Amino acid sequence: MVKPRTLKDILDAMSSKDAKDVALVTTAYDFAQKAHKDQKRYSGDPYFVHVAEVGYLLAGAGMCPEATTAGLLHDSIEDAGVKPLTIKDLFGEEVLTLVEGVTKLGTLRYRGMERHTESLRKLFAATAQDIRVLIIKLMDRLHNARTLGHVPKDEKRKRIALETLEIYAPIADRLGMSVVKNELEDAAFPFVYPKEYEKTKAVFTERKSENERRLEKTEHDMKREFAEAGLRSFRTEARIKGIYSLYQKLERKNWDVSKIYDMRALRVIFPTVAECYTALGIIHGHWRPVPGKIKDYIAFPKPNGYQSIHTTVYTGDGGALEIQLRTESMHHEALYGIASHLTYKEAQQAGLVQKIGSRGGLEWMRQFFPRRGKEKDSAPSMQQSRGPMGVPEWIKELGRAHQGVGKSDEYMDTLKTDFFSHRVFVFTPRGDVIDLPLEATPIDFAYAIHSDLGNKMSGARVNGKMVSLDTALHNGDMVEVITKASAHPSRKWQDIAKTNMAKKHIRAALAERKTP
Ligand code: MN
Numbered sequence: 001m002v003k004p005r006t007l008k009d010i011l012d013a014m015s016s017k018d019a020k021d022v023a024l025v026t027t028a029y030d031f032a033q034k035a036h037k038d039q040k041r042y043s044g045d046p047y048f049v050h051v052a053e054v055g056y057l058l059a060g061a062g063m064c065p066e067a068t069t070a071g072l073l074h075d076s077i078e079d080a081g082v083k084p085l086t087i088k089d090l091f092g093e094e095v096l097t098l099v100e101g102v103t104k105l106g107t108l109r110y111r112g113m114e115r116h117t118e119s120l121r122k123l124f125a126a127t128a129q130d131i132r133v134l135i136i137k138l139m140d141r142l143h144n145a146r147t148l149g150h151v152p153k154d155e156k157r158k159r160i161a162l163e164t165l166e167i168y169a170p171i172a173d174r175l176g177m178s179v180v181k182n183e184l185e186d187a188a189f190p191f192v193y194p195k196e197y198e199k200t201k202a203v204f205t206e207r208k209s210e211n212e213r214r215l216e217k218t219e220h221d222m223k224r225e226f227a228e229a230g231l232r233s234f235r236t237e238a239r240i241k242g243i244y245s246l247y248q249k250l251e252r253k254n255w256d257v258s259k260i261y262d263m264r265a266l267r268v269i270f271p272t273v274a275e276c277y278t279a280l281g282i283i284h285g286h287w288r289p290v291p292g293k294i295k296d297y298i299a300f301p302k303p304n305g306y307q308s309i310h311t312t313v314y315t316g317d318g319g320a321l322e323i324q325l326r327t328e329s330m331h332h333e334a335l336y337g338i339a340s341h342l343t344y345k346e347a348q349q350a351g352l353v354q355k356i357g358s359r360g361g362l363e364w365m366r367q368f369f370p371r372r373g374k375e376k377d378s379a380p381s382m383q384q385s386r387g388p389m390g391v392p393e394w395i396k397e398l399g400r401a402h403q404g405v406g407k408s409d410e411y412m413d414t415l416k417t418d419f420f421s422h423r424v425f426v427f428t429p430r431g432d433v434i435d436l437p438l439e440a441t442p443i444d445f446a447y448a449i450h451s452d453l454g455n456k457m458s459g460a461r462v463n464g465k466m467v468s469l470d471t472a473l474h475n476g477d478m479v480e481v482i483t484k485a486s487a488h489p490s491r492k493w494q495d496i497a498k499t500n501m502a503k504k505h506i507r508a509a510l511a512e513r514k515t516p
Pocket of ligand 1: 050074075
């Protein structure tokens with residue numbers, strides 16, 4: 001039988017050693033243990049194992065004591081019949097809000113699929129108030145995904161696994177929590193696509209020893225080259241690609257294994273950004289880089305905040321290897337993403353960080369495009385433009401998405417097409433970043449900023465050139481909307497628009513024109 005994480009495990013993982021915080025978490029640990037004492041998991045383990053693990057994961061990701069406490073208590077209302085008032089009295093309003101945010105709806109009003117999507121809606125609405133709710137839910141799902149094999153019914157197991165792949169893993173990805181994303185995917189993959197999983201695993205196993213040898217040899221030579229150049233303070237680690245992520249790549253490359261160089265990658269972590277670039281020079285001086293494989297995500301971070309330099313080099317044995325260069329703080333952020341910033345809450349409250357602007361669009365995205373020359377290791381840029389609760393704008397959108405959307409399946413469609421499909425990030429002339437689904441057009445862009453802008457749109461310029469309104473936008477495009485007082489949406493726009501948000505506004509505008 002699995003033993004629950006001990007209180008000491010959790011306290012050790014916490015960044016705060018403040019007596020008040022320790023007392024809060026200690027009380028919650030004992031309380032949860034008593035509340036769930038008669039319950040068991042499908043595995044036969046005590047139910048408490050689950051909530052203790054969720055608390056531990058939250059503490060380990062650097063979350064605040066209130067979130068860790070809420071993690072320990074997250075199933076106490078729903079599964080152990082604890083009264084909300086009891087939680088409020090013992091742990092305070094803040095913890096109660098978090099626990100209620102992750103609590104599913106009662107079974108009375110909704111059933112089956114309806115209950116399920118309504119619960120998701122509620123989750124996102126609560127998340128829009130406080131992003132910690134979503135992170136607690138992600139850790140809850142992570143432990144449930146790890147123990148999926150114990151879920152007795154095939155159908156239920158598959159439903160949970162599919163939802164994990166389609167909704168929770170992409171959320172973790174959007175929040176930059178790569179550790180969570182990878183583990184969610186790899187836990188769910190075998191249950192959703194068992195055949196593909198076996199096939200991918202076979203490829204991985206077949207290449208394992210060759211890849212290991214290549215990595216070791218390159219690491220050895222690289223350390224020597226660095227030492228000769230006087231680069232001494234760094235550490236290395238092997239990054240092994242997740243099995244689901246490998247599967248997706250194999251699909252993209254038509255299962256041509258020779259085109260995949262990063263099943264195992266070599267990661268080098270330096271104290272400063274300057275050393276990353278010095279190292280890149282040394283590496284390219286010694287090995288020939290594979291053309292088109294050099295990616296500078298330090299100068300151009302990924303939309304979720306990820307920063308590193310990637311390069312792939314020919315290793316002289318007929319193969320190639322990916323090398324990733326980054327600083328410690330980039331490394332920490334790459335693993336825990338947004339969670340690693342919520343510990344800076346105090347800094348925000350102390351007024352150490354200011355809000356940048358407040359005009360429409362996804363203002364929070366600005367934080368992912370740090371100002372040049374300010375890439376100091378100790379100054380993570382992410383927390384700067386967030387409100388007190390740290391809620392990115394797209395999460396608020398999730399909470400609002402249900403307004404005016406009737407049926408559950410329509411809501412799920414909105415979630416999938418508007419939020420979790422691949423995204424493009426484009427700019428307004430002022431440099432604000434607007435986040436849109438793939439294939440989105442200037443029409444979607446205009447409505448994403450404001451319905452009035454969409455309704456008065458007469459044309460659009462992309463990167464300074466006039467384009468037709470059905471042009472698909474690409475990452476990095478600068479889009480300018482041209483308006484005319486007499487302009488109005490046409491019927492055709494409904495087909496051109498990709499986001500449900502734009503379609504909804506166009507429908508409303510057309511209906512309004514009909515009824516004078
Ligand atoms: Mn749970």
